[in-house]
Amino acid sequence: MLDATACIDTPTSADEVQKLVAEAAAEGRRLEIVGGGTKRGIGGPVRADAVLSLAGLDKLVDYAPEELVLTAQPGIRLADLERLVAAEGQMLPFEPPHLGGLLGEPGEATLGGTLAANLSGPRRVRAGAARDHLLGFEAVNGRGERFKAGGKVVKNVTGYDLSKLMCGSWGTLAVMTEVTIKVLPAPRTEMTLLFFGLDDRRAAQAMGRALNSACEVSGAAHLPTSAAQRPPLGADLAVTAIRLEGFEASVASRLQALVRLLQGLGAIQQLNAAHSAEFWAQVREVDAFAADPRPLWRLSLPPANGWQVPGVIVGDIIQDWGGGLVWLLSDAEPQSLRAAVRALGGHATLYRGDGPAFEPLTGPLAALTARVKAAFDPLDILNPGRMVPA
Incomplete structure (x- = not known):
């Protein structure tokens, strides 16, 4: 676990991020990457020597309402961004949840943290997921090298689609320093x-x-x-x-x-x-589940199977996305719970409670994930232990 006296660095530029990561890589120090900290409790304990906070990278870089494109630093707060685009009659299409009350963590949700967790709200059934609206980004990998992917236009097909890889990586592959997303007109x-x-x-x-x-x-x-x-x-x-x-x-x-x-x-x-x-x-x-102390699970399922969860797992549920997303409160043993969810064609992530948060990977998928991690962060200095036990 992170020592209480460990250093907390709050860079305010991409150059500073690159310097801090490069120094950590050279010295063999591990970094916990955080934004607003609202989802810090999700995942395994991060075995870090220092915290790299992106709270200082909170600026709007460029916003062209007529082009439906916005570029910002990852530490910009979601609430501020939503007010900004609402003033132009626009919205973040994937309706991102903040989850502050649900997870009980201090701080405010940020754009970078939302994209890193690939979090989408109820409108996902029509507008798509968070990853579908990330056009491009700039980041620093675990070697301390800066790189960018995608661009600032909707029709961009150059290179590999690394934007989708970053979404859902929970800060384990690279430290994003700038992101470009699509926005859409808000419904009347x-x-x-x-x-x-x-x-x-x-x-x-x-x-x-x-x-x-x-x-x-x-x-x-x-x-x-x-x-x-x-x-x-x-x-x-x-x-x-x-x-x-x-x-x-x-x-x-x-x-x-x-x-x-x-x-x-x-x-x-x-x-x-x-x-x-x-x-x-x-x-x-x-x-509805914020005040309940039981372990909270987020289940991703084929929508036609979501309603079957209470029949195989004891607990209380809320179905979103037409049944494709199920929030489950349950004291069930984690391994048997995950097995039941897999039998329904889905996977489970523990959002609140003790135990491994992410579905354990095996076989070819585990090998592929390890190769991707090694390509971006070969020294395992970025959020070590969060997704895969250290």
Whole structure:
């Protein structure tokens, strides 16, 4: 574990980052890479000698609203970035979660940390994941060498797609010093349909029909009774929600089509734009599970299989992405839990609790991952132990 007296470096430029990493590589010192620190507890203990904080790299480099492209340093806070683009009538398309309340860590979520964890919110079902919106980046690898990949235009096909490799690497491959992302116009309005009292299977069927329709659904989630009854929602019955976004006339037309498509599922309640935004913020931040002390798992599954989780694992769930993302509170033994999730075609990541956070890798995938790590960080000085036990 990191010693309490260890040095904390907060560079303010890419040159300083390169110097610090190069010195660490030369001296054999290991570095813990952090942004806002909100997701610091996810993963194994980092066996580091010093902390390299990107909090000082928090500047907006370039923003061209007319081109739908934004370049920033990785330490820029998500909240500041969201306010900035909202003032131009735009949004971060992948609707990134902050997760501060859920994980209980101090600090504020940053753009770099969000991309490093590849975190996406409910709109992923329509807009894609965080990695799909990272156009390019500049970084320093574990040798202390600066490099860049991608570019600052949407149509960029030069070289390898390293942007997607960085997303989900949790700071173990390189230290990003600048990132360029796509932004999109914010929808003029949104509305959400709520269905009450559906069991998990019927909810999955309803979400699947909606997502596979021509209604252009931008959010589909199911909170079983055990989750819906918790604050802040406090509903008496299970809640299944389907969101539509866009121009007012388009949303109204698609809403009518969706009601016809899903008629027969019981009473329907419509949420206006303000209440819809509030509801999906609660889903995105997993507010219903914030106060529960049990281990919290994030399951990635084929959407058609998400509803089956309670049948094989004892615990409480929230389904997002039409069932493709399942948040699970469970005291189940981790190895058997992971085996059950694999049997459903998915994998599990422990977000809160004791034990290995990431799915253990074996065979060719483990060998490939080791080769990628060796290519970027051969001395294993960047976040050692976070994804793979040291």
